[in-house]
Every structure is written in structure tokens, then in C-alpha cells.
Amino acid sequence: MIKKFLDLGRQPITNAYLTENDLSDEFLFHLSVGFDEETKLVSLMEFVKPQMMFNDTYAHRASMSATMRESFTEIALSIKQQFKPAKVLEIGSNDGVFIKNFNKDEIVALEPCGNLAEMTKQMGYETYPYFWNTEIAKKIIKNHGKMDIVYSANTLCHIEDLKGVFEALNIVLNDSGVLIFEDPSLYDLLRNTSYDQFYDEHAHLFSVIALKDILSKSNFEIFKVENLATHGGSNRIYAKKTSTHSIKIDKSVEQNIQKELDFEMDKMTAYDNFAQRVKTSKDDLISLLTGLKRQGKKIISYGATYKSTTIFNYCRIGTDLIDYITDTTPNKQGKLSPGSHIPIISPEEGFNDSVDYAFLGAWNFYKEIMNKETEFINRGGKFITHVPHVKVL
Numbered sequence: 001m002i003k004k005f006l007d008l009g010r011q012p013i014t015n016a017y018l019t020e021n022d023l024s025d026e027f028l029f030h031l032s033v034g035f036d037e038e039t040k041l042v043s044l045m046e047f048v049k050p051q052m053m054f055n056d057t058y059a060h061r062a063s064m065s066a067t068m069r070e071s072f073t074e075i076a077l078s079i080k081q082q083f084k085p086a087k088v089l090e091i092g093s094n095d096g097v098f099i100k101n102f103n104k105d106e107i108v109a110l111e112p113c114g115n116l117a118e119m120t121k122q123m124g125y126e127t128y129p130y131f132w133n134t135e136i137a138k139k140i141i142k143n144h145g146k147m148d149i150v151y152s153a154n155t156l157c158h159i160e161d162l163k164g165v166f167e168a169l170n171i172v173l174n175d176s177g178v179l180i181f182e183d184p185s186l187y188d189l190l191r192n193t194s195y196d197q198f199y200d201e202h203a204h205l206f207s208v209i210a211l212k213d214i215l216s217k218s219n220f221e222i223f224k225v226e227n228l229a230t231h232g233g234s235n236r237i238y239a240k241k242t243s244t245h246s247i248k249i250d251k252s253v254e255q256n257i258q259k260e261l262d263f264e265m266d267k268m269t270a271y272d273n274f275a276q277r278v279k280t281s282k283d284d285l286i287s288l289l290t291g292l293k294r295q296g297k298k299i300i301s302y303g304a305t306y307k308s309t310t311i312f313n314y315c316r317i318g319t320d321l322i323d324y325i326t327d328t329t330p331n332k333q334g335k336l337s338p339g340s341h342i343p344i345i346s347p348e349e350g351f352n353d354s355v356d357y358a359f360l361g362a363w364n365f366y367k368e369i370m371n372k373e374t375e376f377i378n379r380g381g382k383f384i385t386h387v388p389h390v391k392v393l
């Protein structure tokens, strides 16, 4: 039985950055989250149609952050060294930040967002502009043969039909092939009270406990888990086909499962306790921002992120508290943030001496930002975060 544990209210499409003309017909949906007591999977209670989120105006560019560029280069090199694959498929190739580490005849990309698929096509990479399913898996093996490696970052958790996902992976992967995928870690999310990981695109938030079960039903076995710092804590899962080849199971699999069991992630209480912490986080953030505003401070938000969309809409924070958002992504600049309608401008225009406090919308890039913004910090500017609890840094 699926039990709801968190209600984040009416929320917009996180990727739908708006112009003034779009305000009247903005799409909103009810964002609440449930725990399946049987499968242990945490998922949204209401899913948004994929075509509404992943389309030709998709805004997120994975290569915009140095942290992500480094992470993708590192894993690409590691895959080449460890597995020496002749053929690689990436599912959800975004702007090509991972595939550009491979020769053009070594890798095939799949990306449903037309504007992004066009970018990697222009770079000379074979790119299929489709959603992942068994039909496209069959088409890919017809054109390219079976794959030695399938890699996917921050994509599989976006797909409602997980059974279909792994069925299609079974089709496309060599019997001796390896599946590597990484998505935000539910364990880190719960521990950090980073409820902003819940938004339209994140249909599921994975625990290793739930993944083990889902994969085993689809003829896959997890043989290694790496804990990553990216996206505020992610797990990189390595899986092989159960029936066919023997790779030693690394102790990281059992260690991660035990860590999650110790945190009682197989029981409803962990989620009910989390929901209580989320309420406190909301109250604390509103109270901090309101207090600073009363003192006449100027507060902005740093990074127009999907995560901050959840926060601003759940906490009902608008231009009364946050003057504007700065973001380095050109196609977000000049737009309004989804739901909360806060203007987004470039850091060159908005991150200046007039700013007293900057809320870290992009808190998961904390280190990168701290290294970059020494001038702001040295002149007394302060960052605010809500992770793991609300505080001025």
C-alpha cells in the first residue's frame, strides 16, 4: 500500500521559466509524496506527463557547472579504463557533457528534449530524440547492435514506468554488459531534510533497498554502489544481468543497504519524521527571511534551480522576500521563476554590492560557489541555506 507522507502543495513545472505573457495559463499540479510499504519505493503521488516537462524548450544544461563537468569527465574516463567498452549508450544525454569524452563511433545518445538533442547532433554524435522505452531499445540494437555499457545520469528516476525502463535496458545491453546509473540518494535527502529534491521531474527518489528489489525483478543485480557528492548526494549504481555473467558483488552494496536499514528507511516512521522536519524547515526559513527583510536587508537567490522552485512555492516566498534570482544560464535570464514569479537576471547584472544576503538555490554547488564568490564574502555578504537546516553561513 502506498502511504502519503509529504504534501508540498500546488507546484508548477520546474522547467517552465515564464515570460509575462505566460502568467495567465500557468500549469500547476499537486505535489505530494508517498512510500510504498511493499516495494519500499518513494514516488510522487501524481505524475506529470513527460511531454510537459521534457520538450524543445528544456532549460537545464548539465555543462553549466564546473562540478558536473568534472564529475562526467571522471566517470567517462573510469568507464573506459575499467570496462574498455566498444559501444556505449547514454540515456538522457542533455547537452553532451558526458558523451563528448568519447569518440563519435563509440557512443550513441538518447535525449527526448529536442533542443538538447539538436546540440549533440550538431557536435556530430548519433542522437535519438526520443523517450526511453522498449521500442527505441529495439531500434537502437537494429542500427548499432547491443551495448557494452549503458550509462544514465539523473534520468531513470524521472521515468514513471520503471518496469518498462529495465525491460528496455535488458533488450539493449549485452549479456556481459554493465548498466551504470546515478540519481539523487533518498538517504541523503532524508538526512539533509532537502525536501526540494521533490519536484515534477523526480517521479521517484531511490533508496538502494528499493532499487535492489526493482532490478532483481528485471533480471539485474547491483554489484557496486558509489556514494557521490553531486546533486547534494547521489548514488551511482553498477548492475549486471543476473542470469549471465559473474562479477564479484562489492561490499558497498550491503553496506549501503545496511546504512538505509539503520535509518529505518524500510519503515513509514522514517518518512513521517522527515515530514515533521520539513515543516520546521519551512517555518524557520520564512521567519529568517521575514526578520532580515524587516531590518531592511536586500535578499536575492543564487541559482534559478528546480530545487528552489519547490521551496519558494511550498513556503510561498515571492518578490516580497526575494528581490530577484541570479543565474548563469542564458535562457533562464530575463524570465520569471515558475510559480513564484521572481525575476531571473544574470549574476553580472544582479550579484553586486547592493546584495546583503543570497539564498543558496544552488546549495548543492556550495563548494564551487564559495570558491568563486570570495569578493561577496569578503565585503560581508552572507549566504543562507536550508540544508541540513536553515542557517546563515
Ligand code: TMP
Pocket: 060, 064, 065, 066, 302, 303, 304, 305, 306, 307, 326, 327, 328, 329, 332, 362, 364, 365, 368, 369, 372
Ligand atoms: P541544477 O541544480 O538544477 O543543476 O541548477 C543549477 C543552476 O544554478 C543552473 O541554472 C546554473 C546555476 N548556477 C549559477 O547561477 N551559478 C553557479 O555558480 C552555479 C554553480 C550554478
